[in-house]
Amino acid sequence: MSAGTARRRWLVGMGFLLPNFLGFCAFTLVPLALSFGMAFTDWDILRHNIFRHEALHFVGFDNFTRLFGDPQFWRDLGNTLFLMLGLPFGIAGSLGAALLLTRVGRRRCAVGPALVVATLIFVASGLVLLRGGMAGGGLAMLLGTFSASVLVAGVLTRGTVYRTLFYLPSFTSGIATFVLWKNLYNPHGGPINLALSRLGFDPPNWLGDYGWAKPALMIMALWAAIGSNNMILYLAALGNVSPELYEAAEIDGASPGQRFWNITWPQLAPTTFFIVVTGVVAGLQGGFEMARPMTQGGPAGATTTLSYLIFTEGFETGRLAYASAVAWFLFVLVFILSLLNFRFLNRHADD
Amino acid sequence: MKRVFLICLGALIASSILLVATLPGHRSAIPVLTWVTQDDPVKRATAALFPVWLAGQGLPPAAVTIDNANIEATPTGPPKELIQGVSGVGGDLLDVYMNQMELYQATGMLADVTDVARQEGFGPDATYPAVRGDFVLQGRQYGFPRSVDVTMCWINRDTFDRYGIAEPPHRWNWDQFEELGRRFVAAANPPGARERVFFINRVWPPLLRRGLGLSTFNETLTRCTLDDPRNAEVLRRLYRWTVVERLMPTQDEQYALVADASGFDSSFSLFASGRFGMIYEGLWALIRLRPRGDFRLGVVEPFTGGFPNTEMGGGAVAVYAGSRHPEIATRFLQFLTSQPFNLLVARSGDSLPPVPAYAATDAFLNPSGRPGEKGVQEAFARGGREIGIAASRSPFVLPSVVNRIDTEEIEAMLARRLSPEDAGRITAERINAEIAYTLRRDPALRRLYGERQEIQRRIDAGRAAARPVPAAWISDPFHLAYYRAHGWLEREATP
Numbered sequence: 001m002s003a004g005t006a007r008r009r010w011l012v013g014m015g016f017l018l019p020n021f022l023g024f025c026a027f028t029l030v031p032l033a034l035s036f037g038m039a040f041t042d043w044d045i046l047r048h049n050i051f052r053h054e055a056l057h058f059v060g061f062d063n064f065t066r067l068f069g070d071p072q073f074w075r076d077l078g079n080t081l082f083l084m085l086g087l088p089f090g091i092a093g094s095l096g097a098a099l100l101l102t103r104v105g106r107r108r109c110a111v112g113p114a115l116v117v118a119t120l121i122f123v124a125s126g127l128v129l130l131r132g133g134m135a136g137g138g139l140a141m142l143l144g145t146f147s148a149s150v151l152v153a154g155v156l157t158r159g160t161v162y163r164t165l166f167y168l169p170s171f172t173s174g175i176a177t178f179v180l181w182k183n184l185y186n187p188h189g190g191p192i193n194l195a196l197s198r199l200g201f202d203p204p205n206w207l208g209d210y211g212w213a214k215p216a217l218m219i220m221a222l223w224a225a226i227g228s229n230n231m232i233l234y235l236a237a238l239g240n241v242s243p244e245l246y247e248a249a250e251i252d253g254a255s256p257g258q259r260f261w262n263i264t265w266p267q268l269a270p271t272t273f274f275i276v277v278t279g280v281v282a283g284l285q286g287g288f289e290m291a292r293p294m295t296q297g298g299p300a301g302a303t304t305t306l307s308y309l310i311f312t313e314g315f316e317t318g319r320l321a322y323a324s325a326v327a328w329f330l331f332v333l334v335f336i337l338s339l340l341n342f343r344f345l346n347r348h349a350d351d
Numbered sequence: 352m353k354r355v356f357l358i359c360l361g362a363l364i365a366s367s368i369l370l371v372a373t374l375p376g377h378r379s380a381i382p383v384l385t386w387v388t389q390d391d392p393v394k395r396a397t398a399a400l401f402p403v404w405l406a407g408q409g410l411p412p413a414a415v416t417i418d419n420a421n422i423e424a425t426p427t428g429p430p431k432e433l434i435q436g437v438s439g440v441g442g443d444l445l446d447v448y449m450n451q452m453e454l455y456q457a458t459g460m461l462a463d464v465t466d467v468a469r470q471e472g473f474g475p476d477a478t479y480p481a482v483r484g485d486f487v488l489q490g491r492q493y494g495f496p497r498s499v500d501v502t503m504c505w506i507n508r509d510t511f512d513r514y515g516i517a518e519p520p521h522r523w524n525w526d527q528f529e530e531l532g533r534r535f536v537a538a539a540n541p542p543g544a545r546e547r548v549f550f551i552n553r554v555w556p557p558l559l560r561r562g563l564g565l566s567t568f569n570e571t572l573t574r575c576t577l578d579d580p581r582n583a584e585v586l587r588r589l590y591r592w593t594v595v596e597r598l599m600p601t602q603d604e605q606y607a608l609v610a611d612a613s614g615f616d617s618s619f620s621l622f623a624s625g626r627f628g629m630i631y632e633g634l635w636a637l638i639r640l641r642p643r644g645d646f647r648l649g650v651v652e653p654f655t656g657g658f659p660n661t662e663m664g665g666g667a668v669a670v671y672a673g674s675r676h677p678e679i680a681t682r683f684l685q686f687l688t689s690q691p692f693n694l695l696v697a698r699s700g701d702s703l704p705p706v707p708a709y710a711a712t713d714a715f716l717n718p719s720g721r722p723g724e725k726g727v728q729e730a731f732a733r734g735g736r737e738i739g740i741a742a743s744r745s746p747f748v749l750p751s752v753v754n755r756i757d758t759e760e761i762e763a764m765l766a767r768r769l770s771p772e773d774a775g776r777i778t779a780e781r782i783n784a785e786i787a788y789t790l791r792r793d794p795a796l797r798r799l800y801g802e803r804q805e806i807q808r809r810i811d812a813g814r815a816a817a818r819p820v821p822a823a824w825i826s827d828p829f830h831l832a833y834y835r836a837h838g839w840l841e842r843e844a845t846p
Contacts (some may be wrong), residue, residue: 045437046454046840049438051458051672205601299766300766300768301763315434
């Protein structure tokens with residue numbers, strides 16, 4: 001290849017890369033550097049913008065000093081960490097879902113039982129229709145038919161339909177699912193509280209009660225986590241576990257529990273490690289998108305997380321410098337926790 | 352691959368050119384103002400009326416287009432409008448609600464129209480004195496109201512009839528509210544009832560405080576005064592009404608009752624369906640209630656602890672400082688004082704017309720074909736004249752911050768995490784800390800603060816000696832009204 005051709009190929013390659021690189025610089029690198037610098041200034045959108053040109057002052061660590069002396073910051077940090085307690089449950093949920101879906105995919109003779117169950121659901125729905133009339137009965141029929149169709153379709157497609165349905169929360173718009181959950185949590189007539197009342201419980205005011213607001217958001221996050229990308233990662237990882245290992249274990253007489261703990265779990269360790277690291281990062285940065293439409297950070301700040309604080313300080317009060325300081329504190333926290341994860345968990349993953 | 356890449360690039364460039372070419376300003380031969388506001392029939396009619404008015408005045412033609420994609424009217428403020436504004440790409444005309452005026456003005460993104468307003472007759476005198484603070488800040492005018500709202504208690508008469516409860520009197524106090532409310536919720540919520548019926552949707556805490564003669568701030572707006580024992584009394588009542596008697600839902604409970612994020616619209620559907628006996632809202636509620644059917648509606652004053660008062664404010668339109676058509680945009684503010692616009696507002700039921708004289712017209716008082724609304728408009732006009740007071744807003748702390756802190760501490764009190772006394776004390780401490788923080792950073796405000804503090808010392812000394820004080824010393828709208836009602840102002844300063 002001549003020097004001219006090589007140079008031309010290099011230029012073409014760079015041409016392809018340039019739009020992406022420019023986008024990265026404009027929307028990531030430069031704002032990142034700016035926000036770092038901003039954290040050490042008194043940049044306030046009210047006084048420093050295209051209409052007001054007051055001098056920007058370097059204030060050293062003032063914003064960080066204020067941060068650590070602010071009781072609201074500690075409260076919001078506490079809320080963030082509390083919401084992260086749901087992370088292990090989310091991981092367990094996605095692993096459980098992946099294991100179930102893998103089992104469905106492996107079974108070959110489940111069509112018969114599935115058809116029996118579907119027929120029973122049809123018959124039961126018909127009986128409900130006869131007894132309850134068109135209003136309640138029609139809905140039961142609809143739900144029954146839908147459930148039966150899903151069941152049969154799932155078995156016939158060897159789990160593909162189930163996988164799609166489980167993955168539904170991931171490709172449904174976040175705001176749509178939040179609206180759905182707000183209705184589910186409705187304290188007066190929401191399906192969850194109706195069900196709890198019928199079972200004899202005194203149902204809580206999920207989103208309006210100080211003690212219940214955080215758990216309510218965690219339950220919703222758990223639902224989303226079960227069918228998340230983590231499930232897809234686990235499905236892929238499970239597919240890579242060598243069947244010979246299970247066959248050997250079966251020959252040795254290992255129980256299903258022993259097979260899981262001694263084969264599946266260790267084989268999934270690298271995937272679990274990746275999920276824990278990304279989960280911790282997402283957990284520390286998260287909370288805002290849920291809390292904003294569902295609780296607006298309330299009641300009494302019970303669901304205000306650090307990301308919510310950044311939004312409030314940056315765009316409600318215009319204190320961009322202070323908001324940047326919170327953001328960089330969050331970065332440091334994420335960095336330290338990720339280092340700890342790599343230091344202590346990676347060892348097990350490598351094992 | 353290279354060809355695909357170039358085709359994509361070409362398509363994107365062509366699309367961008369097409370997009371720019373089809374923007375309203377490029378398509379039209381006349382200037383087109385962009386008005387960042389909600390897209391509703393009144394706004395559309397206003398936009399259609401403006402060119403007609405311009406032609407009638409013999410002024411050069413212009414058009415207005417509504418941009419409702421960039422307005423985010425939530426209680427916590429509109430980041431989109433703000434960010435676009437300070438970045439130099441705001442709309443020519445901006446809707447500015449009560450809690451946003453200080454924020455926007457502080458950024459410098461609103462055009463100062465003081466001089467032209469005086470010349471063209473749309474200065475502060477053209478509208479209600481109570482709402483001047485909503486568009487005049489530190490003596491300078493930054494807009495003009497397109498609507499003036501007074502908040503009153505709406506009654507769904509059918510709901511009261513259903514439970515056999517007498518309607519409240521036009522002027523009533525806390526004890527009457529409590530007594531009537533207790534009977535209402537007892538009748539409306541038989542044991543085992545699945546869905547809760549409330550007496551009222553909400554109350555505005557400053558209204559209750561003002562009833563006891565307490566404002567959020569002192570006379571010069573330099574210090575938060577919510578550590579006062581009267582605030583503790585208000586919070587105790589609020590706790591009793593919300594948690595013990597269940598006369599009203601908590602704010603979060605109200606959010607949870609409906610799907611939309613803010614819970615803003617929920618009151619109307621719940622009021623229409625009889626889940627709320629009353630709602631505490633402005634006249635604009637008619638816009639939301641009319642599509643829900645014909646109701647027999649009544650309106651009474653909000654219940655108070657002694658000093659009758661209610662919330663009054665103006666939804667202002669302001670000219671963006673970076674507008675490409677500042678002169679035409681300013682004409683739009685003048686148009687808001689015109690007869691066609693004020694009659695449009697009067698007929699719509701959206702609010703009181705910004706020019707007070709139009710609230711006395713038949714178009715406003717007797718809307719045709721609405722027998723269920725008899726007396727409603729008159730009650731609002733009277734409320735505006737007699738008891739309407741603008742919200743207290745300090746130049747030293749953003750209203751949205753005050754609102755957030757106050758809401759958080761009230762919620763903490765309702766959740767029994769704080770006593771009423773502690774909630775009041777912490778609220779005052781947090782707001783005063785915000786004031787101190789602002790002053791540390793803003794030298795211009797430090798000067799103003801020093802001047803105001805000196806005035807405050809003189810007011811305190813005057814009041815201690817039972818001497819009247821000049822009205823000009825008092826910046827807080829509530830204190831001004833309260834001093835006036837009690838004869839504490841110097842005679843020459845009273846209207």
